[in-house]
Every structure is written in structure tokens, then in C-alpha cells.
Amino acid sequence: MTDETPANPAPDAPSASTGKPAPDDARHAMKMAKKKAARDKIMATKTDEKGLVIVHTGKGKGKSSAAFGMIFRCIAHGFPTAVVQFIKGGMATGERALIQERFSDLCEFHAMGEGFTWETQDRSRDIEMAQAAWAKAKELIRDPRHRMVLLDEINIAIRYDYVDAAEVAAFLAAEKPPMTHVVLTGRNAAEALIEAADLVTEMELVKHPFRSGVKAQAGVEF
Structure with missing residues (x-):
């Protein structure tokens, strides 16, 4: 045995003479083939x-971003x-600017909020603006041209x-066109909406830079 010869060659190493895959590779390929067959069988039924009615809720960041x-x-x-x-209309955001500047032909954008309630400090005005936003939402959802609202x-x-x-849940059940997707975002989604939804995702907060004194930043939060 020379210095170049390993004392304990790996038992699953490919054979230099045959070029056949190692036993571990063969087992992996067989396992993945079975998994693919099972997956294809499931997908064939879908x-x-x-x-869809889609709800993004929870305390974690990313609801509107998603x-x-x-x-x-x-x-x-x-x-x-x-x-x-419904809320963020009072502030400029990157997605709003991009859509209005580049894609206004494909996306109607209505920023109808005036900020969070602790900023406006006017409940009657907040209610008025939210009701106006809901009226606009119903108008847009009723239009079957819209693939997503x-x-x-x-x-x-x-x-x-x-x-x-x-009222929101009843409207979606009665008047949403069959092929229109409606996405509803924000913390603390009402149980009525969760029950009405086809897809619900709860964003879980694990860490957030705000707790370390980092403010909201362009490109991350807006």
C-alpha cells in the first residue's frame, strides 16, 4: 500500500472502472422515483x-409584501x-409608485386610507374613509375582468x-365572480373571514429589527 492509497476507502464510492453510481446514490434515486410517482398521482386529482379568498394575517411582517x-x-x-x-394610503410606498408609474394599465390602485387611527385621531373620519374604501372594493370585485383584487x-x-x-364574508360568498381572487391582509383577521377563506396564512413574528431600535426602511417596509 502506497502513501496515495487510502487506508479505508469509502464503501459507497463509485467504481473507477465501471463508473456506476454509489449505492447511496442509487437508493436516493429509487426513493425520489417513488416520491415522484406518489406526488404525480396526487397532482392528477387536482x-x-x-x-380564491386568501387571508394574510398574524403579527409577523410580510402580509402585504406577500x-x-x-x-x-x-x-x-x-x-x-x-x-x-384601507390604512396605508397616507404614505408613499414602493409598490404603489411602481404600479402607478409602470403598470397602471393592468392594475387599478386606490390608496384610500389616511394612516393608522392613532395618527388620524378622528374615528368618524376613519369610518367614513374605510366605508368609502369598502364601496370601491365591492365595485372592483364585482367586475369580472379583474383576476385579483x-x-x-x-x-x-x-x-x-x-x-x-x-358583511364582507357575505358579499364575497354572494357576489365575487367565480374566477376572481380576493386577498385580504392585516393582523387579527376576523373569524368570519377565516371561515370564508380558501387559503389562510398566519405570519409568525420571531424577530423584528424595530425592537432593536431600527426604524421602518424603504425597500423593506415600504
């Missing part, structure tokens, strides 16, 4: 298409979309009793 990601997916496919902002921060408006959760 044939329906429908417009929703706008879907809006941009629709835009990329050439699908008409619409956005109604995002109701950004509507859950907050519902939480403060500016909009009635039962």
Missing part, C-alpha cells in the same frame, strides 16, 4: 380552478388586477369596527 407579490405575478401574466388600501389592511379596518366582517 383539476379544479376557482377564484400579497403584492401575487399582484405582480398577475401583472406578469397580463391579468387585470386592482388594489384598495387586493384589500390591503382591511383586517385592521374590520378590527376597529370600521367595516363589518359578516
